[in-house]
Structures are given as C-alpha cells and as structure tokens.
Amino acid sequence: MSIIKATDITKTYNATAVPVHALNGINLEIEKGEFTAIVGPSGCGKTTLLNILGGLDHPTTGEVTLAGTNITTMQDGKLIDFRLKNIGFVFQAYNLIPVLTTQENVEFIMLLQKRPKQERDARALELLTQMGIADKAGQRPSQLSGGQQQRVAVARALASKPQFILADEPTANLDSHSTSSLLDIMAKMNKEEGATFVFSTHDQRVIDKARRMITLEDGQIISDEKR
Amino acid sequence: MLLKLSWKNIWRSKLRSLVVIGSIAMGIWAMIFGNAFMNGFIVSYMANTINHDISHIQVHHPDFKRDQEIKFSVSDGNQKAVQIRSWQGVKGAATRTLVTGMVSSPRKASGVQIRGIDIENEAVVTRLDSLIGEGDYFEGISRNPVVIGSKLAENLQVSVKSKVVLTFNDVNGTLTQISCRIAGIIKSSNLSLGESYVFMRQDDLARQLGIEGEIHEIAVLLESQVDPETIVSRFQSEYPGDLVETWQEIAPQLAYLQDIYGNMLYVLMGIILTALVFGIINTMLMAVLERMKELGMLMAVGMTKIRVFLMIMIETIYLGIVGAPVGLLFGWATVSYLNSKGVDLTAYSEGLEAFGYDSILYPYVADEVYLIVTIGVFITAFVGAIYPALKAIRLKPVEALHKI
Ligand SMILES: Nc1ncnc2c1ncn2[C@@H]1O[C@H](COP(=O)(O)OP(=O)(O)OP(=O)(O)O)[C@@H](O)[C@H]1O
C-alpha cells in the first residue's frame, strides 16, 4: 500500500479577480522508502502540491490519503495532530526555534509527542552525530551556518520517525557545498532508516540525486521517471 | 516544556519585555503609593478632627442640637463626667459650657462659639494645651484668661496679652459683656479650632451666664480599640434621657470620607490597570506579529492551537510575575520610608491647612492592598493576553509560513 495517494487533485486560488488554477488533476502514489523529487519551473505548483500532501492546505477537489487515512475532510484540529504523528517537515528557510538549542530543536517534535526524556536525548544525539553536528548540540540556531541549520531541521523532521518527510526547496538558500552535503545526508537517512522523502527543487544537482523525479508544468504531471 | 519555551521567548526582545515589566512594576508602585497617600491625608484629617475637636462621643441635652439655648444643659453633667472617666475603655471626658456670642477687639469683631472648659480634662480629651503656639494655656493672666485660634487672632489683629471683649446673652436673655485677655493662641490646621472657638475657664463663663455648675456638652475620648457604640449603649442604659452620639453621627462627613477613601483605591486601580491592559495588548500583539512565520511553522509541525494559545498567555503572565514583585517591593519600601519620616508638605501647606489638613502626612497602606493590587495586575495581564493569543491561533500555517 502506498504511503501517499493523491487522486484527481485540483487547486484553484480565488484570492484575485482572475482565479489561478495552481493544480489541474494530479494523480500520484508514493511508496514507503522512496526518495522523490518534484521539479518544474517556478509557479508550476510544487509548493501547492506539497502543502496539500502535508495537510497544510485543502485541495479544491480530489482526495488525499496518507498512510491509509483520508485527510481531505479532516478538521484543522485533527489535522494538526495527524501531522504531528505522521509527517516530518523541512521548510525552505526559517524553520528552527531561535530560543532553543540545536538539541532542543531536534527534540521538539518528540517533546510535543510526550516521549520520555531518555529516548529523546538518545535519539537527538544519534541524529546529530549522523548529521556531523554533534558538537553543536548546545548552540543556538543563530550560531550555525545555513547548511548546519538545515541539517538540524532534517534531524528534527526525522527524530520522531514519521511516515514520510516533506521538504519544500530545502536547499534553495544553501551554497553548492552545503547543498550536496545535505542531499548526501538525506540519501543516507533514506537508506539507513528507510525514511521516505518527498522534496521539491529546481536545482539540477539535487535532481541528479533523486531516485524518482516527478515533473510538473502548469499544475499537471508531465513526466514521472524512476531511476 | 511550554513553561520553558515561554520563558525563553519573553527574553527575545529584552528591551520590549523590560518596558512591559517596568510598566507593571510602575503601575503597582503607583497604586500602592497613591493609596498610601490618600490614607495619609484622610486618616490624618480624621485623627486630627477626632483627637483635637469632636472626640469619639458627645453628650448633649436632647434639645440642644436643634436650638443651642443656654437652658438646655445636661442634667448633673459634671457628676456624669466623673462617672464616665472611670469606665473601662474611656481615656477622658471633658465637660463644656457653651454659648454663641461675639468676640471683639478694638479693631474688629467676629461671631464665635464661646466654650467654657474644664481646663485639666480638656487637656486630656483634646490635648488643647499641646496646641498652644504662642503664650500659655490659661496662665500668665489673672482675670478672665482666654485662648483663641491663630486665624481668629489674625482676623482680630490681636496677640498674646491683648484685651478682647466677649458679648453674649445670659440665661435671662440679658446682653452681657466681659473683658478678657488672651493667654494663648492655638496653632492647628483644624478649621473650627483656628477661627470659630474662644476658650475660657468654665467657672468664669458659667458665672457670667448665671448657670453656675451647669454644662452643655460632655466630650469623651476612648481608647483606640474601643467601639464607640459599646460606650454609647452603656451611657444610654445608665442615663436615659440624654442625647449621646458617636463621631460618625456628629460629623457624618467624616464617616463619608472614610467610606469614599475605600472606593478611591478601586478608582485609582481602574485607571492604572486600564492603561496597563492596553500596553500589554500592544506589546504582545507585536510579539505575535513579529513571529508569524515561526508560529506558522510550530502549527505546521504539529503544535496544537491550545498549546500556542497557552504559550502566549504564559509569556504574558511571566511578565507579570517578574514585574509584580519589583513593584510591590518598591511600593512597600517607599511607603515604609515615608511613613517613618512623614511627608512634609509645609511648602504647600497654606492651601492644605485652609482645608483642615495637617502639613505633615504619614502615608500607610493596609496589608490587603498589596494582595488586591497583585490580583488586579494578574487579571489585567490575563485579559491583555487573550486578544494577542487569539490572534496567534487564527493564523493559518500555510499563509503564515509564506509571510516574510
Ligand atoms: N495563496 C495564493 N493565492 C493565490 N495564488 C497563489 C497562492 N499561492 C500560489 N499561488 C499561485 O499558484 C501557482 C502555483 O504556485 P506555487 O507556489 O505552488 O508554485 P511553485 O512551483 O512552488 O513555484 P516556485 O518554484 O516559485 O516556488 C502560481 O501561479 C502562484 O502564483
């Protein structure tokens, strides 16, 4: 059974005088353990699709089923809880809590999930070590480089072992060196922990590392290749 | 976790938090100080009036109040006063013979109440002797010594040892004049003492009135912890037929003052807390709007609305928790200091004394005021936090994340 299943998704924004059809009939299935890139030109609907797959936004029509649960009709309050239990998020920028240390940021989701302290500490240190930033455990995000901050964000998303992780342009703010090391780490976690990643990008080097590439144009899937 | 996160959050913008903490501390300080000052004013005014003028209880002939005629004297007044002095809780009782008349100097004349007093007991009850500013308490003059207030002396343009003439009707209605000399001049902020009374020895006055041994008023001073009502009931049961009143009945305006100063605290609190609540709303709203993206992220990753709401509320309460003790401490310190030293308002006292206030105030606060003020501030912080906290949870994660 696929972990993400989207059926006939459309999304129309009516905020302006002219309605914007951001997504036009998306059908998509993603299996556990996949490492998928969603690519396409600016404005093609990548962010919109990821928001809908993550339950942050509702589709205009169509259904989203995540880990066997149809979230399309779920209330906002329930959705927050569903996201907490099942989905990890990595955002393009600004995604750490500035007043908490690196380790506290990594533990944050587990804290919301009320996991015991011992488990939290062990998991956070394990991840920070794998990310190569264990020495930064006690520092604040502002003391870290952009690449390091994004690794902390990935560690936080992975910490509670969610069903899958959504990342909207995780490397958009990073230089090429940080980009490739972040991608290496994501690929490694995909292999070692079997974590499912879905991320959007228009960076060719990132696209090269993906094992499945879904290309969008004008809100439609124009190609879906596995490698 | 929320407690820790909120605590850290309030120190993100140190200056802003310190401004709010400072306003809370200032507000509390101002409420305590304002209350202490009002107490100082009113209590000193009341104490002054009771201790130097009207006393706690007064006894009269039932008709005397309506019609201050000489014939309405308290029967066996002097013997009753002797009895009362021996009662438990009574500090002193002074008898007075009263007549309305006129005092005149070679230059001016003025309507006054002439009070024939028992000078020893008067000193116990109203401490009249202690108020003498110039001259002596009925000493140094052999014939008809009188004591008058400084304001009256000024009006009449007389000083110690000056001659004044008193004019009044005796018991038969005959117009009588006696010449007296001023033995002492009273210095007091009390209005009546300052200009409305002429004091003379009871025997001197009674003889001229033709009612020797008769008195019109017994003024009774009580120990501070004694309820005047208990003494009033005892008097009524032992000597029915006389009019006996407590200070609240004699001077209802004083009792009224005592009432309103309780309410003044709430008026003052209302004003200060209203200002504070707007300050808090403003600050916390800024704190929320500044962190929209972060709050959006928190809700995106799974922080529930209740937790976000609580986080903002707790942040606000923390500001109160830090600010309140500071304000309480400063308030307490200021009041204690001023209470021990007294606030000398001599520079402004001409205006004040004209209204019967003392020129040195001793501010104080009742203990429960600290509690009331603290509770008031926390309710205010709570109310002020609600709107910003609601604003925070109305954010939609997707929209908030996309705001720069
Ligand atoms: N909140 C919104 N209101 C109205 N139109 C929107 C909104 N969000 C996105 N759009 C429109 O929907 C379309 C798809 O936007 P989306 O952000 O999903 O594109 P994207 O592929 O993520 O682009 P980029 O690569 O620039 O991030 C665009 O035409 C955009 O203008």
Ligand SMILES: [Mg+2]
């Ligand atoms: Mg986008």
